[in-house]
Amino acid sequence: MSLIRKKMYRIIEPAEKGDLSSKVFDLFMLILIVSNILAVIFETVKPHKFYVYFEFFSVIIFTVEYLIRIWAAPENPLYRHPVTGRLRYAFTPLILIDLIAILPFYLPMIVGFDMRIIRVFRLFRIFRIFKLGRYSKAMHLLGRVFRNQKEELLIVVFIMIFMIIISASVMFYVENSVQPNHFRNIPQTMWWAVSTLTTVGYGDVIPATILGKVLGSFISILGIGLFALPTGILASGFTEEIRLHRAQTGRSPSRGSFCRHCGKPLD
Known part of the structure; x- marks a missing residue:
């Protein structure tokens, strides 16, 4: 048995x-x-x-x-x-x-x-x-990248949450008096903040005041850079994992200059 x-x-x-x-x-x-x-x-x-x-x-x-x-x-x-x-x-x-x-x-x-x-x-x-x-090596690779970059990704998540709260709060106080139905409270305004920061822009809720439009434009520009951060972190993680894998399996063109166990360059 x-x-x-x-x-x-x-x-x-x-x-x-x-x-x-x-x-x-x-x-x-x-x-x-x-x-x-x-x-x-x-x-x-x-x-x-x-x-x-x-x-x-x-x-x-x-x-x-x-x-x-x-x-x-x-x-x-x-x-x-x-x-x-x-x-x-x-x-x-x-x-x-x-x-x-x-x-x-x-x-x-x-x-x-x-x-x-x-x-x-x-x-x-x-x-x-x-x-x-x-059963997929690609999924294993993706899992390792997320595990190795979890601290950096967590920081980005906290920054995103912070930006959503700040954006919604500022826009609420700017637009509430003009559009009380659309910007009724801060939690409801968070929907606008998420769609703006992610540059989706559904158009169902838009600022009406000049100050609101200026803030909305500024927040949209911030969103482009903010949501590019996790892309860069994951791309860097994938590059490092592929380099490490090639070094450990001897598939790197300069495999003699890497440690086969940790993938770090040898002096």
Whole structure:
């Protein structure tokens, strides 16, 4: 049984170089996940029995995969204990995503058949797109970039929130007396601040006073620079991750000048 579990663990984990069975499994799951996402989309165009059968087939596969992952978890040194190890593994982000991917099928059987509830549960099926993170190297790369740049991105988020509050507050006091229906209070004015800072400009709420228009123009210009910050941070993170990956795998043209473990230049 231990050998079978070890074999299953090796198959369901991300494929290593030369591991054909694991690569086939990863490819099959990747195709199944993408097909499920497409099915959720096209089912809203024209319902067909095929989607019902395909959903049933997919849920069986995803359920078996989920149970095998829980069963084989002790093969991972981090979850060695057969009980507590499996419980801790069951609450890791990727496994929770696996659970959410199958819950829409089983929950209506438990809570009843209210059509409104079923429609909400069926919406959860779109979360299967997050399962791609386990089988896609590009998604792994994206996840590492967000983890490495999380502090910088968090600072940008705080700056954005600060700018929205300041912009909404100033515009409220400038425009409230002229347009009390559109700029009724600061929370309502935040809608205008968000659409202006993001340079969307829906046009449903616009300043009427000269001072309001000047402030609106200034805030729009600030928004262009403000929302370019996360783009630059992520671009820098992607560049660093790609450079590090090439240095570690020896694919860099000057691989001899980089450490294969940390990717930093060697003196």
